[in-house]
Amino acid sequence: MSKIPVMEIFGPTIQGEGMVIGQKTMFVRTAGCDYACSWCDSSFTWDGSGKHLIKQMEPDEIWCQLKELGGDGFSHVTISGGNPALLKNLTGLVQLLKQENMKTCLETQGSKWQDWMLSINELTISPKPPSSGMITNFDSLDMILNKLMSDDFSGNVSLKVVVFNDADFNYAKAIHRRYPGIPFYMQVGNDDTKTVNDAVLITHLLQKYEELIDRVIQDEELKEIKVLPQLHALVWGNKRGV
Ligand SMILES: C[S@@+](CC[C@H](N)C(=O)[O-])C[C@H]1O[C@@H](n2cnc3c(N)ncnc32)[C@H](O)[C@@H]1O
Ligand SMILES: Nc1nc2[nH]cc(C(=O)O)c2c(=O)[nH]1
Numbered sequence: 194m195s196k197i198p199v200m201e202i203f204g205p206t207i208q209g210e211g212m213v214i215g216q217k218t219m220f221v222r223t224a225g226c227d228y229a230c231s232w233c234d235s236s237f238t239w240d241g242s243g244k245h246l247i248k249q250m251e252p253d254e255i256w257c258q259l260k261e262l263g264g265d266g267f268s269h270v271t272i273s274g275g276n277p278a279l280l281k282n283l284t285g286l287v288q289l290l291k292q293e294n295m296k297t298c299l300e301t302q303g304s305k306w307q308d309w310m311l312s313i314n315e316l317t318i319s320p321k322p323p324s325s326g327m328i329t330n331f332d333s334l335d336m337i338l339n340k341l342m343s344d345d346f347s348g349n350v351s352l353k354v355v356v357f358n359d360a361d362f363n364y365a366k367a368i369h370r371r372y373p374g375i376p377f378y379m380q381v382g383n384d385d386t387k388t389v390n391d392a393v394l395i396t397h398l399l400q401k402y403e404e405l406i407d408r409v410i411q412d413e414e415l416k417e418i419k420v421l422p423q424l425h426a427l428v429w430g431n432k433r434g435v
């Protein structure tokens with residue numbers, strides 16, 4: 194018995210962020226986070242407001258629900274949260290997804306390590322900039338990225354920093370400088386995660402995207418960098434489960 198606290202299972206949708214942006218995928222979102230970012234767009238996973246949604250599930254139950262939703266129409270599963278890396282017992286799910294010939298993607302912030310992370314195909318580490326209110330533990334981050342750059346890991350790893358302001362931009366640059374060999378992404382911060390006015394939100398986020406692009410273009414230090422919006426926010430606004 195190794196039950197996993199699941200907040201939501203959804204899809205098929207597209208991966209809206211980072212290195213496999215646009216990829217058709219299913220999502221498994223786990224409950225609980227060791228951080229409490231001021232602007233977290235998934236705060237219901239850790240602030241108590243989604244407590245009633247949490248289901249303790251075995252890996253095979255999760256797989257059944259994925260198949261119910263996605264049928265035979267998917268080959269990619271993204272695990273996000275909360276912080277899935279809090280869960281030692283995700284090994285069973287990751288192995289089952291592998292057996293079923295799924296590619297796996299993980300979203301985590303780089304604060305915790307689990308050995309099952311070595312079996313993930315696409316691993317995004319997203320350290321948190323000053324505007325989040327969180328403090329990066331660089332000992333943990335160094336340790337995690339060292340493991341992911343070793344021969345023990347055969348998947349792809351990338352770094353993704355969300356940027357809201359100047360201090361975040363400088364933090365993002367410092368992260369890229371510290372880990373120059375790792376594919377690096379800057380992502381536009383969504384500063385209005387509650388509005389249901391999609392038209393206003395989307396116009397605003399596109400403007401923020403243009404501002405971030407302009408900054409990167411003007412910065413001679415930034416060369417090997419990709420600048421992305423949250424594509425799902427541009428398509429569906431703040432809607433949950435997409
Ligand atoms: C909800 S988090 C869950 C995974 C993990 N806890 C993490 O932060 O990487 C998934 C991604 O959404 C990003 N994110 C959260 N809130 C955001 C916001 N308001 N605007 C832009 N990106 C956001 C996070 O930085 C992270 O890269
Ligand atoms: N479509 C879509 N793409 C995403 N990429 C990362 C997400 C997340 O919340 O971790 C996310 C999400 O919630 N939806």
Ligand code: SF4
Pocket residue numbers: 226227228229230233234235236238274275276302321
């Ligand atoms: S680390 Fe991720 S899930 Fe946790 S609070 Fe920050 S953005 Fe939200």
Ligand SMILES: [Mg+2]
Pocket residue numbers: 234235
């Ligand atoms: Mg999200």
